[in-house]
Amino acid sequence: KVHVAERIGKFARPKLILFADALPKTRSGKIMRRLLRDIAEGRELGDTTTLQDSAAVIDLQQQVAAQS
Template sequence: DVARPDRIVFTPELPKTRSGKIMRRLLEDIARGEEFGDVSALRNPEVVGEIESTVRRGDD
């Protein structure tokens, strides 16, 4: 068997720290439907809500 994702979600931007690192843990939390912490320290905190709503709607 080959490992493959269950779903792919396209987003215009990924959540990044101020130093430019992608917040993979945050993306995993959103995908699992889990609560995530404070995102105000991100470079682009507004994208988190956009990604979360896209995942909830089921848009791919």
């Protein structure tokens, strides 16, 4: 967080940094950035029909819950 604030500016400092073994991807391998935003902001995930593996989503949701 400090590194980002020093290099880019305080406006870009992330509120939360998570480390994950996998990211939520579609069956075609694209990262589902919408889901990442929803998880980070605590919103309902909405449509996940194209999600390849739900384990990545569950892991990220658990990490966010642990930080709260």
